[in-house]
Amino acid sequence: xxxxxxxxxxxxxxxxxxxxxxxxxxxxxxxxxxxxxxxxxxxxxxxxxxxxxxxxxxxxxxxxxxxxxxxxxxxxxxxxxxxxxxxxxxxxxxxxxxxxxxxxxx
Numbered sequence: 830x831x832x833x834x835x836x837x838x839x840x841x842x843x844x845x846x847x848x849x850x851x852x853x854x855x856x857x858x859x860x861x862x863x864x865x866x867x868x869x870x871x872x873x874x875x876x877x878x879x880x881x882x883x884x885x886x887x888x889x890x891x892x893x894x895x896x897x898x899x900x901x902x903x904x905x906x907x908x909x910x911x912x913x914x915x916x917x918x919x920x921x922x923x924x925x926x927x928x929x930x931x932x933x934x935x
C-alpha cells in the first residue's frame with residue numbers, strides 16, 4: 830500500500846494565478862531580481878504541495894463573511910496563500926502580501 834498517495838486533487842483559481850503573476854513580475858522587473866522571483870515561486874510550489882497531504886489539519890481562517898467552505902492559510906515569507914477544501918479538492922484561491930488588509934479581499 831502506498832501511504833504517500835494524496836487523497837486530494839489540487840486546483841488553482843484564476844485569481845490566484847493572477848496574484849502570483851503580479852507578485853513574480855514585480856520582483857522580476859521592478860526589483861530586477863530574477864533569482865528571488867524563481868526561488869519564491871519554487872517555495873510557494875513546495876509549501877502548497879506539502880499542504881496537499883492533509884489540507885484540513887490546519888487552523889481555519891476566521892473570515893468576516895459567512896462562507897460555505899472554510900478558508901485556510903499558508904504562510905510563505907511575506908505572503909499568505911488562501912485556500913479552501915471542497916470534497917477531495919484543495920482549491921488555492923488567493924496569494925496576498927501579508928501586510929495588506931486582506932480581509933477586504935476575501
